[in-house]
Amino acid sequence: MHIEKNICDSVLGTLMYDSGKGKTKDTSNARKDLEDMGIRKDLHLQKTGTSIKMPQAKYTLTKAENTSFCDWLKNVKFPDGASNISRCVNTNEGKISGMKSHDFHVLLQRLLLVVIRGYFNDNIHTTLIELCLFFKDLCS
16 A cells, blocks of 8 residues: 555656655656657757756646646545545645545545546556556455
8 A cells, every 4th residue: 555655646746746845756857868868859958048948748737737636636525435635635736735545545546547537648648547457456
Protein backbone atom coordinates (compact mmCIF):
# COMPACT_ATOMS: atom_id res chain seq x y z
CA MET A 1 0.00 0.00 0.00
CA HIS A 2 2.92 2.36 0.63
CA ILE A 3 4.29 1.72 -2.85
CA GLU A 4 0.86 2.55 -4.24
CA LYS A 5 0.81 5.77 -2.21
CA ASN A 6 4.27 6.80 -3.41
CA ILE A 7 3.45 6.11 -7.05
CA CYS A 8 0.12 7.92 -6.87
CA ASP A 9 1.79 10.87 -5.14
CA SER A 10 4.45 11.00 -7.85
CA VAL A 11 1.88 10.73 -10.66
CA LEU A 12 -0.24 13.50 -9.15
CA GLY A 13 2.84 15.68 -8.64
CA THR A 14 3.76 15.27 -12.30
CA LEU A 15 0.24 15.70 -13.69
CA MET A 16 -0.46 18.77 -11.58
CA TYR A 17 3.14 20.03 -11.95
CA ASP A 18 3.72 20.64 -8.27
CA SER A 19 7.14 22.26 -8.56
CA GLY A 20 6.92 24.05 -5.21
CA LYS A 21 7.24 20.90 -3.10
CA GLY A 22 9.61 19.09 -5.44
CA LYS A 23 7.07 16.35 -6.12
CA THR A 24 7.57 16.43 -9.86
CA LYS A 25 10.38 14.69 -11.67
CA ASP A 26 10.03 17.12 -14.59
CA THR A 27 12.84 19.53 -13.75
CA SER A 28 15.20 21.66 -15.82
CA ASN A 29 17.94 19.06 -15.30
CA ALA A 30 15.65 16.35 -16.69
CA ARG A 31 14.93 18.58 -19.69
CA LYS A 32 18.68 19.10 -20.21
CA ASP A 33 19.13 15.32 -20.16
CA LEU A 34 16.52 14.99 -22.93
CA GLU A 35 18.43 17.56 -24.94
CA ASP A 36 21.74 15.72 -24.39
CA MET A 37 20.14 12.47 -25.56
CA GLY A 38 18.61 14.21 -28.57
CA ILE A 39 15.05 13.06 -27.87
CA ARG A 40 11.70 14.79 -27.28
CA LYS A 41 12.67 18.06 -28.94
CA ASP A 42 9.32 19.60 -27.97
CA LEU A 43 10.40 19.41 -24.30
CA HIS A 44 13.85 20.96 -24.64
CA LEU A 45 14.55 24.16 -22.74
CA GLN A 46 13.98 27.25 -24.89
CA LYS A 47 16.53 30.03 -24.57
CA THR A 48 15.34 33.55 -25.36
CA GLY A 49 17.98 36.15 -24.68
CA THR A 50 19.06 35.75 -21.07
CA SER A 51 16.01 33.79 -19.90
CA ILE A 52 15.30 30.10 -20.22
CA LYS A 53 11.74 28.85 -20.65
CA MET A 54 10.57 25.32 -19.96
CA PRO A 55 7.67 24.46 -22.29
CA GLN A 56 4.66 22.75 -20.78
CA ALA A 57 4.60 19.02 -21.37
CA LYS A 58 1.57 17.22 -22.77
CA TYR A 59 1.32 15.18 -19.59
CA THR A 60 0.80 18.18 -17.27
CA LEU A 61 -2.42 20.04 -16.59
CA THR A 62 -2.82 23.73 -17.36
CA LYS A 63 -4.00 26.07 -14.58
CA ALA A 64 -7.61 25.86 -15.81
CA GLU A 65 -7.47 22.07 -16.12
CA ASN A 66 -5.86 21.84 -12.69
CA THR A 67 -8.71 23.86 -11.18
CA SER A 68 -11.27 21.74 -13.02
CA PHE A 69 -9.56 18.54 -11.83
CA CYS A 70 -9.62 19.78 -8.22
CA ASP A 71 -13.28 20.84 -8.53
CA TRP A 72 -14.18 17.36 -9.77
CA LEU A 73 -12.34 15.72 -6.86
CA LYS A 74 -13.92 18.13 -4.38
CA ASN A 75 -17.44 17.28 -5.56
CA VAL A 76 -17.12 13.50 -5.98
CA LYS A 77 -19.50 11.56 -3.72
CA PHE A 78 -19.29 7.95 -2.59
CA PRO A 79 -22.43 5.97 -1.78
CA ASP A 80 -20.88 4.17 1.17
CA GLY A 81 -18.58 6.87 2.50
CA ALA A 82 -15.52 4.86 1.42
CA SER A 83 -13.29 7.89 1.25
CA ASN A 84 -13.42 11.58 1.91
CA ILE A 85 -10.93 12.96 -0.59
CA SER A 86 -12.79 16.27 -0.77
CA ARG A 87 -11.30 17.32 2.57
CA CYS A 88 -7.82 17.14 1.02
CA VAL A 89 -8.57 19.28 -2.03
CA ASN A 90 -8.02 23.03 -2.08
CA THR A 91 -9.84 24.34 -5.15
CA ASN A 92 -8.64 27.94 -4.66
CA GLU A 93 -4.97 26.99 -4.91
CA GLY A 94 -5.52 23.94 -7.12
CA LYS A 95 -3.67 21.63 -4.76
CA ILE A 96 -4.21 18.29 -3.10
CA SER A 97 -2.58 17.71 0.28
CA GLY A 98 -3.00 15.70 3.45
CA MET A 99 -4.20 12.50 1.80
CA LYS A 100 -3.78 9.24 3.67
CA SER A 101 -2.75 5.91 2.16
CA HIS A 102 -6.37 4.83 1.75
CA ASP A 103 -7.20 8.07 -0.08
CA PHE A 104 -4.35 7.42 -2.52
CA HIS A 105 -5.61 3.86 -2.93
CA VAL A 106 -9.11 5.03 -3.85
CA LEU A 107 -7.79 7.80 -6.10
CA LEU A 108 -5.41 5.54 -8.02
CA GLN A 109 -7.71 2.55 -8.40
CA ARG A 110 -11.11 4.20 -8.81
CA LEU A 111 -11.09 7.92 -9.53
CA LEU A 112 -8.06 8.59 -11.72
CA LEU A 113 -9.40 6.12 -14.28
CA VAL A 114 -12.48 8.27 -14.77
CA VAL A 115 -11.21 11.82 -14.47
CA ILE A 116 -8.09 11.77 -16.68
CA ARG A 117 -9.87 10.77 -19.87
CA GLY A 118 -11.04 14.32 -20.55
CA TYR A 119 -7.68 16.01 -20.04
CA PHE A 120 -5.09 14.05 -21.98
CA ASN A 121 -4.65 12.51 -25.41
CA ASP A 122 -5.08 8.78 -26.04
CA ASN A 123 -1.45 7.79 -25.44
CA ILE A 124 -1.21 9.46 -22.06
CA HIS A 125 -4.56 8.49 -20.62
CA THR A 126 -4.23 4.90 -21.90
CA THR A 127 -0.88 4.57 -20.13
CA LEU A 128 -2.26 6.02 -16.90
CA ILE A 129 -5.33 3.79 -17.07
CA GLU A 130 -3.08 0.73 -17.53
CA LEU A 131 -1.09 1.79 -14.45
CA CYS A 132 -4.30 2.16 -12.44
CA LEU A 133 -5.62 -1.19 -13.63
CA PHE A 134 -2.30 -2.85 -12.76
CA PHE A 135 -2.66 -1.74 -9.14
CA LYS A 136 -6.33 -2.66 -9.14
CA ASP A 137 -5.48 -6.20 -10.31
CA LEU A 138 -2.56 -6.44 -7.92
CA CYS A 139 -4.71 -5.56 -4.92
CA SER A 140 -7.68 -7.75 -5.83
